[in-house]
Amino acid sequence: MSLELRDIHKHFGPVRANDGISITVETGTLHGLLGENGAGKSTLMKVLSGFHSADSGEIILDGKTIKLASPVDAIAAGIGMLHQDPLVFLPFSVIDNFVLGSPGERRLDRAAATRELNELSERYGFNLDPETPARLLTVGERQQLEILRLLWLGARVLILDEPTTGISADQRAKLFVTLKALAKEGMSVIFVSHKLEEVADLCERVTVMTRGKVVGEAELPVPPEQLVEMMFGQAIEIRDRDQVSLGSSHLALDSIRTATGLLSEEPISLEVQAGEVIGIAGMEGSGQDTFLRICCGMRAPKEGRVAVGGQDMTGKHYRDYLAADVKYLPAGRLEEGLIEGLTITEHFVLAGEDRSFFVDWGAARKRAVEQVEHYTIKGTEASTAESLSGGNQQRVLLAMLPAELTVLLMEHPTRGLDIESADWVWEQLLARREQGTSILFASADLDELLRYSDRILVFFSGRVIGELDASATNVDEIGLLIGGRRSGTEGVAS
Amino acid sequence: MSRVNSVLLPAAVVVASVVGLLLLAGTNPWDPLKIIVEGSIGWPPLEEGAARKVGDTFMVWVPIALASAGLIVTFNAGMWNIGIEGQIIMGAIASAWIAREISVSRPILVFLVILAGAVGGLLWGLLVGVLRTAGGVNEIFGGLGLDFVALSLTTYLIIGPWARSGVASTSGTDPFPEDSYLPALGAIKLSPLAVGIALLALVGVWLLFKGTLYGLKLKAVGRNRPSSFLLGIPTNRYLLGAFMICGALAGVAGTSQALGFHQRLIPAISGNYGFLAILVVLLARFRPFLVIPISFFFAMIAVGSSSLQLRLDVNPSLGGVLQGVLVLSAMFGLGWAGYRALKEMSASEAKAGSG
Numbered sequence: 001m002s003l004e005l006r007d008i009h010k011h012f013g014p015v016r017a018n019d020g021i022s023i024t025v026e027t028g029t030l031h032g033l034l035g036e037n038g039a040g041k042s043t044l045m046k047v048l049s050g051f052h053s054a055d056s057g058e059i060i061l062d063g064k065t066i067k068l069a070s071p072v073d074a075i076a077a078g079i080g081m082l083h084q085d086p087l088v089f090l091p092f093s094v095i096d097n098f099v100l101g102s103p104g105e106r107r108l109d110r111a112a113a114t115r116e117l118n119e120l121s122e123r124y125g126f127n128l129d130p131e132t133p134a135r136l137l138t139v140g141e142r143q144q145l146e147i148l149r150l151l152w153l154g155a156r157v158l159i160l161d162e163p164t165t166g167i168s169a170d171q172r173a174k175l176f177v178t179l180k181a182l183a184k185e186g187m188s189v190i191f192v193s194h195k196l197e198e199v200a201d202l203c204e205r206v207t208v209m210t211r212g213k214v215v216g217e218a219e220l221p222v223p224p225e226q227l228v229e230m231m232f233g234q235a236i237e238i239r240d241r242d243q244v245s246l247g248s249s250h251l252a253l254d255s256i257r258t259a260t261g262l263l264s265e266e267p268i269s270l271e272v273q274a275g276e277v278i279g280i281a282g283m284e285g286s287g288q289d290t291f292l293r294i295c296c297g298m299r300a301p302k303e304g305r306v307a308v309g310g311q312d313m314t315g316k317h318y319r320d321y322l323a324a325d326v327k328y329l330p331a332g333r334l335e336e337g338l339i340e341g342l343t344i345t346e347h348f349v350l351a352g353e354d355r356s357f358f359v360d361w362g363a364a365r366k367r368a369v370e371q372v373e374h375y376t377i378k379g380t381e382a383s384t385a386e387s388l389s390g391g392n393q394q395r396v397l398l399a400m401l402p403a404e405l406t407v408l409l410m411e412h413p414t415r416g417l418d419i420e421s422a423d424w425v426w427e428q429l430l431a432r433r434e435q436g437t438s439i440l441f442a443s444a445d446l447d448e449l450l451r452y453s454d455r456i457l458v459f460f461s462g463r464v465i466g467e468l469d470a471s472a473t474n475v476d477e478i479g480l481l482i483g484g485r486r487s488g489t490e491g492v493a494s
Numbered sequence: 495m496s497r498v499n500s501v502l503l504p505a506a507v508v509v510a511s512v513v514g515l516l517l518l519a520g521t522n523p524w525d526p527l528k529i530i531v532e533g534s535i536g537w538p539p540l541e542e543g544a545a546r547k548v549g550d551t552f553m554v555w556v557p558i559a560l561a562s563a564g565l566i567v568t569f570n571a572g573m574w575n576i577g578i579e580g581q582i583i584m585g586a587i588a589s590a591w592i593a594r595e596i597s598v599s600r601p602i603l604v605f606l607v608i609l610a611g612a613v614g615g616l617l618w619g620l621l622v623g624v625l626r627t628a629g630g631v632n633e634i635f636g637g638l639g640l641d642f643v644a645l646s647l648t649t650y651l652i653i654g655p656w657a658r659s660g661v662a663s664t665s666g667t668d669p670f671p672e673d674s675y676l677p678a679l680g681a682i683k684l685s686p687l688a689v690g691i692a693l694l695a696l697v698g699v700w701l702l703f704k705g706t707l708y709g710l711k712l713k714a715v716g717r718n719r720p721s722s723f724l725l726g727i728p729t730n731r732y733l734l735g736a737f738m739i740c741g742a743l744a745g746v747a748g749t750s751q752a753l754g755f756h757q758r759l760i761p762a763i764s765g766n767y768g769f770l771a772i773l774v775v776l777l778a779r780f781r782p783f784l785v786i787p788i789s790f791f792f793a794m795i796a797v798g799s800s801s802l803q804l805r806l807d808v809n810p811s812l813g814g815v816l817q818g819v820l821v822l823s824a825m826f827g828l829g830w831a832g833y834r835a836l837k838e839m840s841a842s843e844a845k846a847g848s849g
Contacts, residue, residue: 322726330724339718349707350714350725358705400725 001062001078001156001188002027008057010043017043019212025190030183032203033192040212041192045159049081050074080155084162086142088134095130098149120148124178139284140171157188164198168283169479176202194418196224247274250438251407256294256304262287262462267304272438279453280442281478286459288442292409296328297321309406325404331411333393338385344368344396345381351400375399391421398428405432410441426452446475460484504827511823519812529805530798549684553755554793556688557747561771562785563695564740569780571736572716577622577637578744578768580644581615585745586752586763588614593674593753600673607674608749615745616738623737627730649761666760676754688750695743700782712736773821792817
């Protein structure tokens with residue numbers, strides 16, 4: 001099915017998310033859509049999948065102009081969208097999720113649907129048990145479920161929005177194999193990403209977007225520098241790791257263990273020095289977030305002791321950890337970080353040191369204006385949190401950190417950010433490190449882990465399966481450990 | 495164009511539904527409205543007996559305004575304080591208890607009665623909060639349950655320990671000692687003190703969210719509890735705080751009912767003004783100063799609709815239906831206008847962009 005987008009405009013108030021975009025996707029091709037965050041890729045794909053209606057422009061499918069008023073229209077026309085966070089109902093079983101979006105309301109033939117799910121699953125080499133609750137699936141498996149569901153509903157154009165976020169290297173490889181097979185069967189695949197190498201690996205053609213406009217198109221392969229230049233106007237160089245001398249013990253975990261669930265089997269001990277950066281690798285849900293929550297006092301370990309700066313903090317409340325300058329920034333920036341509906345100024349007041357009962361809004365606004373400029377936040381002091389792009393939300397969160405920090409715990413510091421913002425985030429973090437802050441960060445980006453960590457802890461199914469010296473390891477070794485294989489051995493560690 | 499629409503459209507929706515409702519009720523649209531105005535503030539305004547009517551309307555306005563002020567606090571904290579009715583009732587009961595049991599000089603007694611109302615409502619509100627924060631009981635269910643408990647307690651007191659001398663009757667207790675009444679203007683019920691407290695409460699709530707860190711933190715907790723917790727805000731303590739502030743204000747509304755308007759305890763002492771205040775606050779979109787006229791209008795309907803039966807042979811509950819329809823149609827109209835404005839804006843942006 002060939003697809004043409006012609007002169008698509010979509011504005012949100014003053015923001016021109018899509019400003020006259022035209023793209024043609026040929027039948028049976030893997031088409032990459034590349035651009036930094038906030039370039040308008042997601043908006044364009046939401047227009048194409050019926051979530052937003054375009055202000056103007058045409059969508060032409062096999063030569064016919066179509067109107068999409070809702071996602072139902074889109075899938076009926078054969079356009080299926082796989083969202084960045086797969087739209088899976090976690091309490092439902094795999095098969096319930098599978099049939100949930102099917103048209104009609106009265107008849108539900110579960111047996112037939114199960115059969116078809118199994119057939120599709122087998123055809124693409126997936127291993128999905130229809131009766132498993134969806135909450136037990138990994139992010140990668142949820143994607144597989146979504147892909148099968150869309151195929152079942154008759155999708156002939158498949159849109160994938162940043163599909164490799166949060167899935168393991170193995171699952172990514174499998175996803176790519178599947179997508180290539182689908183393209184060979186005549187499916188048009190649109191692969192939306194901000195990761196150059198993935199687009200280069202997978203796609204046959206690429207369209208590059210910046211600030212709501214198409215800035216380049218190319219048949220692949222082309223040298224990556226050329227793509228970077230299209231995206232940013234210049235090639236970005238990779239910085240070297242600086243050596244920082246480590247100081248006294250900032251965080252010490254002595255054989256901690258939780259009562260049930262993750263981290264309940266093997267006790268974990270770790271000592272982190274001032275200025276040390278610890279990377280935390282592992283598949284999503286392998287115990288990293290439990291571990292970080294123990295480190296900041298949001299969760300108490302059942303066994304073991306936690307000390308911050310030599311002080312025993314075991315069993316203390318999260319706010320005591322805060323007072324000891326331990327700060328935790330979880331992955332969900334709008335869920336566990338910023339507050340929807342409040343302005344940047346209000347955020348700075350909440351995070352500020354001034355505890356007086358009446359707020360001096362004049363001074364607060366002035367400070368916020370300075371911060372917005374200093375942290376190069378795209379927005380104004382009166383912008384609300386949800387109106388900012390992911391990169392700018394991260395900037396606000398970093399700007400809200402207290403001046404003194406002993407330990408900074410972060411999940412996915414650069415997830416979903418473009419290269420420029422990601423570099424900026426790490427500049428800030430490395431500056432903190434020079435001041436002696438110890439940083440522990442969880443990431444799914446192996447390059448990021450290797451580049452910035454001193455040591456890397458690899459989590460696998462609730463245990464630390466490996467502790468590596470970042471300067472003496474490589475992507476392959478970490479990748480194997482993430483998948484549960486200790487290097488040199490063949491079997492999955494149990 | 496769109497600015498005009500954002501006013502005209504909701505207004506048209508409201509007028510259409512009110513007129514439609516009145517036609518359905520079997521009257522022409524203007525007679526009931528005229529009667530409501532006549533019955534609540536008098537028409538023409540200076541006619542004989544208008545002072546008494548205005549006084550009554552103000553004394554209905556006071557509890558609605560106080561409860562609305564409290565609800566703005568709990569709504570901002572992200573809580574649906576359906577328990578407001580119970581908080582009004584417990585305020586009334588606590589005030590009544592002081593009025594019955596204590597005899598000191600009048601100014602001190604009035605002060606004690608108001609204080610008791612605030613404390614009674616505060617504790618009842620705190621209970622909803624504790625159920626929510628410590629027991630995980632949703633505040634809507636906890637509040638509703640406590641409403642029933644408070645209502646039953648009133649009935650029990652009226653036919654039991656506080657029964658009228660001679661014949662026990664569900665119509666209410668004996669009037670309280672006159673020294674405990676909120677000071678009123680001569681023969682009419684209007685109490686400047688009560689009106690003053692209600693205005694002060696609204697100004698206080700406005701100030702709370704406009705200028706204080708406490709208000710900002712309450713708002714933060716209401717909009718995103720996990721983020722607020724991570725920022726170091728003790729979220730549960732703030733939720734309890736919101737319930738206590740709201741409960742205290744609702745309790746004083748109860749005082750105004752028991753010792754201002756009815757001057758005794760009756761079974762329906764809250765007058766359902768707590769529920770009415772929820773509608774007022776939604777319509778005022780949580781803005782304290784908009785509460786003043788809106789709750790006054792609602793008070794007019796409440797007072798004025800009682801003569802509907804007499805004059806038009808229409809059931810007086812039409813007043814309540816009218817209030818409900820007003821709020822729903824206004825909210826629908828506002829939402830619709832907002833949606834249209836949004837569409838229009840993006841369409842004209844697109845035109846400007848491509849042109």
